[in-house]
Amino acid sequence: MTDQFDTSERHRKVPSHEIAYSKLRDLILFGQLTPGQSVTIQGLTETLGTGMTPVREAIRKLTAEGALAFQGNRRVCVPCLDLEQLDEIAFARLAIEPKLVGMAAVNLTDQRVADLSVIDEAINAAIQSGDVSRYLEHNHRFHFSLYKTAEAPVLLSIAHSLWLRFGPSLRIVCGRFGTVSLPDRHRQALAAMRNRDIAVLTSAMQQDIQQGIDLVRQSISES
Numbered sequence: 001m002t003d004q005f006d007t008s009e010r011h012r013k014v015p016s017h018e019i020a021y022s023k024l025r026d027l028i029l030f031g032q033l034t035p036g037q038s039v040t041i042q043g044l045t046e047t048l049g050t051g052m053t054p055v056r057e058a059i060r061k062l063t064a065e066g067a068l069a070f071q072g073n074r075r076v077c078v079p080c081l082d083l084e085q086l087d088e089i090a091f092a093r094l095a096i097e098p099k100l101v102g103m104a105a106v107n108l109t110d111q112r113v114a115d116l117s118v119i120d121e122a123i124n125a126a127i128q129s130g131d132v133s134r135y136l137e138h139n140h141r142f143h144f145s146l147y148k149t150a151e152a153p154v155l156l157s158i159a160h161s162l163w164l165r166f167g168p169s170l171r172i173v174c175g176r177f178g179t180v181s182l183p184d185r186h187r188q189a190l191a192a193m194r195n196r197d198i199a200v201l202t203s204a205m206q207q208d209i210q211q212g213i214d215l216v217r218q219s220i221s222e223s
Helices: 001-009 018-031 043-050 053-066 084-105 110-129 133-150 155-177 186-195 197-221
Strands: 036-040 069-072 076-078
Touching: 018 043, 018 053, 018 133, 018 155, 036 043, 043 053, 043 076, 084 133, 084 155, 084 197, 110 133, 110 186, 133 155, 155 197, 186 197
Parallel strands: none
Antiparallel strands: 036 076, 069 076
16 A cells, blocks of 8 residues: 555656746756846746746745745846845854754765765866856755755755745856855865764855855945
């Protein structure tokens, strides 16, 4: 009975509104929609290749999460962060994400560390080539592949929401300062994973997060 249930879950058809949400979320996370950029709902249906109803539902959900804001005339945009909002996000990220790292550390396997190492190689290649979109995508994959290992779904959901609010501003940083200055303490983190050194791993990831926050704060202050 359990096997039949698991099989049906694996093969269930993904609802169109979930697909629209995932696609639109990725546009926000990985820089295709930048802070302040206004887009029409009709334009998003064409970009996402889906119907108006799923797009509206995706917009509703992302608006509730603070990743989008309505502008009127059937337009939405990614909100621009100010320093006060950044301080709140920074406080929450630095409280939640290092906790996830510490919880994940006790569940790490050699295979998971090897998988994270492959993702980090892709991050390094993106930094060297100046490929901002690939950097943002693989950096997100690195962090959340690690965080998922914590098996803490409530904290993971909060972390996802915080990245939706923070990620677009990191895209602006990429355009202003280039990829060579982007946060990357993953080499130290991977070494700590291999040594099973939770304290060093947590410290490396905390520094990685803080570096990104500092660059966004500098960008906002100078704009």
